[in-house]
Amino acid sequence: xxCARSAAAATFWVMAAVLLLGKPGLAQAFSYEGDVGxxxxxxxxxxxxxxxxxxxxxxxxxSDPCLFSGRFERTSPNYxxxxxxxxxxxxxxxxxxxxxxxDVALPAGQYVLWISLQTTCHWYFSLIAEPKAGxxxxxxxxxxxxxxxxxxxNYLFLPTPSTSTSYRDFxxxxxxxxxxxxxxxxxxxxFRQGDKLITETVLKVDKDSSHKVFYVVLQLSRFSALxxxxxxxxxxxxxxxxxxxxTLTK
Numbered sequence: 488x489x490c491a492r493s494a495a496a497a498t499f500w501v502m503a504a505v506l507l508l509g510k511p512g513l514a515q516a517f518s519y520e521g522d523v524g525x526x527x528x529x530x531x532x533x534x535x536x537x538x539x540x541x542x543x544x545x546x547x548x549x550s551d552p553c554l555f556s557g558r559f560e561r562t563s564p565n566y567x568x569x570x571x572x573x574x575x576x577x578x579x580x581x582x583x584x585x586x587x588x589x590d591v592a593l594p595a596g597q598y599v600l601w602i603s604l605q606t607t608c609h610w611y612f613s614l615i616a617e618p619k620a621g622x623x624x625x626x627x628x629x630x631x632x633x634x635x636x637x638x639x640x641n642y643l644f645l646p647t648p649s650t651s652t653s654y655r656d657f658x659x660x661x662x663x664x665x666x667x668x669x670x671x672x673x674x675x676x677x678f679r680q681g682d683k684l685i686t687e688t689v690l691k692v693d694k695d696s697s698h699k700v701f702y703v704v705l706q707l708s709r710f711s712a713l714x715x716x717x718x719x720x721x722x723x724x725x726x727x728x729x730x731x732x733x734t735l736t737k
Contacts (some may be wrong), residue, residue, distance in 0.1 A: 543584040577668070
């Protein structure tokens with residue numbers, strides 16, 4: 488199946504890297520984003536524990552799936568490689584491909600992000616260090632703040648927080664956030680019942696409200712696998728992770 492794009496769909500990539508060194512309690516953050524075509528980005532990473540995230544999606548309307556291939560490597564002082572995916576196909580109806588909460592302990596060195604020239608999907612890669620706090624080896628400082636996930640009913644006319652909803656209701660799930668590192672606001676929402684993943688969807692961002700929020704609006708009847716009972720909602724974002732729970736009724 489062809490994944491060709493029109494010539495007007497030019498390759499682009501943007502990069503933001505924040506290096507906050509020598510300041511206790513501040514983290515290092517690297518983020519890269521791109522679309523059609525490949526890139527090679529080289530950067531120096533201080534020693535530490537990092538959270539690696541990758542979100543890949545089909546954002547250009549097309550009957551053909553897009554492709555993604557990439558890897559993250561250390562080139563010095565010794566070689567190490569992590570595959571980010573190889574010839575992954577994503578159609579407009581598929582869940583986004585994602586690596587979330589992928590924790591890696593990285594020695595100091597020179598690292599390279601490789602994205603294949605055959606890539607035709609939109610992708611966003613971030614690497615965030617969460618340094619130890621106060622000498623406590625088990626404590627980690629979050630790079631930013633993400634509040635709890637709340638379900639809102641009647642969100643257009645009389646917004647009301649709630650912990651239960653029916654299949655027929657249109658509801659909004661949201662979580663406020665603050666960012667201190669200039670990272671792009673991007674994330675995924677998961678719905679789970681027990682250990683079963685029901686569905687995933689890309690989160691939107693609302694910057695016009697009194698607080699910046701990640702959110703998604705949907706009618707739960709579209710998910711046939713959802714059964715009446717307890718449902719967990721998980722937000723995985725570049726601002727952190729958050730969860731919420733609600734009861735689904737008939």
